[in-house]
Amino acid sequence: MVTAELQILEPVVQEEEKPKIPRDALGRLLPGATLNPGGRPLLVSQFREFLAAEALPEAKKTLLKCLASEDGQVAMAAVREVYDRLFGKARQEVTGIEGRPIEVATVDVLEVLRRIAASSESEQAGSSHSDLGGEEVRLK
Numbered sequence: 001m002v003t004a005e006l007q008i009l010e011p012v013v014q015e016e017e018k019p020k021i022p023r024d025a026l027g028r029l030l031p032g033a034t035l036n037p038g039g040r041p042l043l044v045s046q047f048r049e050f051l052a053a054e055a056l057p058e059a060k061k062t063l064l065k066c067l068a069s070e071d072g073q074v075a076m077a078a079v080r081e082v083y084d085r086l087f088g089k090a091r092q093e094v095t096g097i098e099g100r101p102i103e104v105a106t107v108d109v110l111e112v113l114r115r116i117a118a119s120s121e122s123e124q125a126g127s128s129h130s131d132l133g134g135e136e137v138r139l140k
Helices: 042-067 072-087 109-122
Strands: 128-132 135-138
Touching: 042 072
Parallel strands: none
Antiparallel strands: 128 135
16 A cells, blocks of 8 residues: 555646737637647646655555466456556457458548439429439438
8 A cells, every 4th residue: 555645736826917829810729839838737747756656666566466366367467467568458450251351431421412402402302312322312
């Protein structure tokens, strides 16, 4: 168990006027502008330092205990964690039927909507349209 106590760290609030962020006419940031010019807040780095100093040694001890566990599932889980962090997780290939690559069909939604709109203007509602890529579409 971690013996040191984490003191609640209050961010230092300064009563300064915030700098105006340069933007274009549409409100987008101009090149080189940043919303966080000061970088990460100090609180984050202080918390990381605390974890590295206090929690990491305890975590190492716990991992070593798990690696030496007589329970095979506990030991295997610990080994998996070590290997995943040292070498990265094993690559998993995703394939379709019979190991073939998965085919991904894209649809130009805007084009389909234009065709539907053009067809509905020239025909009555409720008629079928089969000129949309081979599929029949019914309008209500």
